[in-house]
Every structure is written in C-alpha cells, then in structure tokens.
Amino acid sequence: MRRILIIDDEDDIREVAALSLEATAGWHIFTASSGALGIEVATAEQPDAILMDVMMPGVDGPTTFVAMQQIPAIAHIPVLLLTAKVQGVDQRRFAGLGLAGVLMKPFDPLTLAQQISDALDWKD
C-alpha cells in the first residue's frame, strides 16, 4: 500500500485529497498543516511521496522543499507541488528545484490518485 503525505494549510484541501486517495486508491494518508510539521511527519513516517501546497502562510511549499533536500532522511522522497496556477515565473522557479512534478488546483477528487501515479510513473 502506498503511503502519501499531504501538506496544505487548508483543512478542506487536506480532507478532500485524503478521502479521495483513500477511496480511489486505498493509499494510506498522512497530513500536515504546515511545511515545518510536514518535515516532522515525513521524517517520522517516511512516506512514498509528498503532495504539498505552494502557497502556505509562513514558509511556502518551494522553500519547504528546499529545506527537505538538506535532510538526508527525507531528501529522497519525491515531492509534487500543488498549485492553483502555474505562470511563467512559477514554471521557471519550480523547474530548477528538482521536484517530481506540479499538479493543478482545483484537482478532480476522482482522478487525483491517477495524476499522482502518472507523475511518479507508478505502475501499480
């Protein structure tokens, strides 16, 4: 069973993503409401992938990702950013980070698991 960590400051985004991934793919979901908490959960739980919002109060998603890359215990975990829009400046910023991918919000709860699998080239 895949284990996914969702990091988003919005309660409803976390809940919808979690219930959709649990219901459609049977994955085990962990959640965190900030980048700092996400790093703690990722270190403790070692998920197979992390789905993280871009815009969060305080430390945003890209900055959290950069911090994760400095922590050997979690640097290997693929990270997908979740963003409401990708403009040219964002694309350039994201491209150089080494992310596993970028998914768009709002997402379709019925296809989110498939989008993640496609982005990470998961065949199962």
Next chain:
Amino acid sequence: MPDDEGKIEALLADLWQRHLPLLRERLDLLDRIAADASTGTLTEESRLEALSVAHKLSGNLGMFGHQHGTETASQMEKILKTPTPETLRTLAVLAAHLRHTLAHAL
C-alpha cells in the same frame, strides 16, 4: 469506478456541509472588502486578507464541482494581487457573481 464515484460524492457532500460556515464567512469578507474597494477605502491589510481568501476559494471550489466559482475567485485574486483603481471597482460585481454562482449550494 462507479462505486468510488458514489462514495467520493457522498464524502464531498458531507465535507461541503461541514465547511459551509467557513465558506459563508469568506463570502461575507469578500463582500465587505469589495464594498471598501468600490469606495476607495480599502486598506492594505484588508487587500492582503481578501487576496488570501480569493486564492483559497479559487483552489478549492472546483474540487466540489463549482468550477465557475473557482474561475470567479481566480479573477478576484488576480485583481487583488495587482490592483488598479479601475479593477478594484469591479470587485463588488465579481463578489456578487460569486455569491450568485454558489447560491444554490449555500
């Protein structure tokens, strides 16, 4: 897949109901700030607050099937991000449109 679809729709409907109070608060806030914007009394603090709310709505209304609401909230977010006196005056219309779009679900 049909089973998944029905299960998710039921879960989404339950989640939507639970988040209605917060959604109503957010729509009220956008109404107030749009009114301030139309009278030229919008403060920077209020603009940033409304920008955050519009961003959140643009990112989550579509998950619940309210794609048109996402688009309207996204328009408001764009205006609040780089406002001009002309575009700020359109916020009230967009706020009313957003409320109208969601009226059947509130």
